[in-house]
Amino acid sequence: ERFEGVLSMSSARQKTCPSSMSPHGILKSHLTQLLDVINDPERLANDLSAADLIAGPVKNKVLELSNTNYKKASILVNEVLTSLKVFDEPKTLVKFCDILKSQDNANLVRIANSILRALGIDVPEDRPPISEDCTTSEDIQQPAPVRRPSKKS
DSSP states (O other), X not given: OHHHHHHHHHHHHHHHOOSSSOHHHHHHHTHHHHHHHOOOHHXXXXXXXXXXXXXXXXXXXXXXXXXXHXXXXXXXXHHHHHHHHHSOOHHHHHHHHHHHHTTSOHXXXXXXXXXXXXXXXXXXXXXXXXXXXXXXXXXXOXXXXXXXXXXXX
C-alpha cells in the first residue's frame, strides 16, 4: 500500500509535468537567466511572501540587505528552489511563474512562459510588445534608388 501511493504520485507528476525534468530541475535550468533580469527584488520578495512561496524572515532579509539586485534575487530564487526540492509540485512553480509575469518585466514574462512550456502548459508564443508609436512595414517607405551618373564617352 505504501508503495502504491508513491507510484500514483509519480504518475500524477508525469501527467502534469511531461518534461523529463522535475519542477525543481526546470527552475534550476532557468536560474542564470532569472538572476540576470530580476530588477526589483524588493517587489518580488513582497509578492512571493504574500503568495506564501517564501517565509517572512527571507523577505525581511532581502528588504534589509544593501546588496546588489543580483544577490537579493539569488536569495529569493534559491528559497523557491529549496521549496521545490522538498515539495516538487508543479503548482508551486506555476504560482512562481504567475508572480514573475506580474513584475512588469518583459524578460521575466518570457522566462516564466518558457518555464510553463517546460511544465507542459500551453502558453501563447512570446511576442515583442507593440507600442503606439511603432510603425508597421506598410508605414516604412523604401528609400529612393540611388542614381549614379552615367559615364559619357
